[in-house]
Amino acid sequence: MEFIHDFSKILLATCRDVLPIIILISGFQLLVLRQPIPHLRRVIVGGVYVIIGLALFLAGLEKALFPLGKIMATQLSDPAFIYGTGKIVAVADWKAYGWVYLFAAMIGFATTIAEPSLIAVAYKASEVSARTVSQWGLRITVALGVAFGISLGTFRIVTGTPLYLYILVGYMIVIVQTIFAPKNIIPLAYDSGGVTTSTVTVPLVAALGLGLSATVPGRNPALDGFGLIAFASLFPIITVMGYAQLMHLFTKRKTKIKEKSNAL
């Protein structure tokens, strides 16, 4: 009974999120375009599927994964767990936080694989590129980027180094990669930075960041707690371009070898 109550609350909230889009689309159809939507019935059924699917997804997350993730985030960043009970540490030792980095990477990977917006973009990219961009290849590459990004982000919180330095270096890498990467992957790579962080990733990662900055000695949640999401949206750009570069080099070498064997 309690579950049905929770679920209907989530369903209502999802409907409210969709409302501006429905108003916008129907307004444009009626006032500007003045023509019927093709396959209207199918579109409406699809819209209902999206809303119910998202609500089920969120209910499942709240039931099982969010509490688990949040408990683990606070327990792992607890000074008693990291330094052993009874010790009071004034300066954080970044080497003691190995489990935190590992947990951050795992949470980044797992939440990104399950991220609905990334699934949508991967689906579209594979359709548009005539299957040369594989859905799972893109999702795993992006997830690896997020895993590395969040892990590095927790390292930054532990060491207290300024956020903009990391972002600056990340931007430099992106710019250099943009020069060398195959041209048709660049827009997709830029996009994959933005899609990684929504429904699943943000709440868990924010809990990890704020929890960590509250417990690491010498950190201030206001200054150090934010910024993990920025890491999670920068590093996928780098990994997606890197993956495309590797694939490009690989196929180039393959054709070269083929040409050689043909020449003989």
Place this chain on the structure above:
Amino acid sequence: MGEVLFGALLVVAGLSLFVQGLEMGLFPIGEAMAHALARKGSVFWLLCFAFALGFSTTVAEPALIAVASEAAEIAGKGGLIDQSKDSLNQYAFGLRMSVAFSVGLAILIGVMRIIRGWPIHYLIIGGYVVVMLMTIIAPKEIIGIAYDAGGVTTSTITVPLVAALGVGLASSIRGRSPLVDGFGLIAFASLLPMIFVMGYGLIIFG
């Protein structure tokens, strides 16, 4: 343990229903709108639609509301703004408005790029340079929030719709490739909010 398994089952069921719905509803409607607007040939209405899509979906985004009120609390505690409830609400509202406006503008610029065929990397790299320059002059307390604002703006329903809009538009304008020109809208939507939030911080904190 039972709870966790049940939750995982719901997650999987929800995701498969979501993907099914994407194929049937969200993708076709996004592409149909893009085709119809392109056929109408009015750049004005196309840009209006782009801006409205970005603005309206962001302004009510729950993740953004949560982040904005949290940011207001922190700014209040830090003594940057008045501690009263009114000024906190005003600050959070201003933050939300600047993010929503910037996302609308970002989708508009992205659509403009598809129409004109501008190469994306100049725009994005130019944006990065502006972000770095703003970081130097913006107040320290706003930087973390500004960087995060880029990530939280694009919701699960906006992303498929925006992707379909871009791909639909690129495939209905001659000389544009859906893969090269259709993507990139979301990249703008996660870059511009950073610039606007830092600008907001500059104006408010001086």
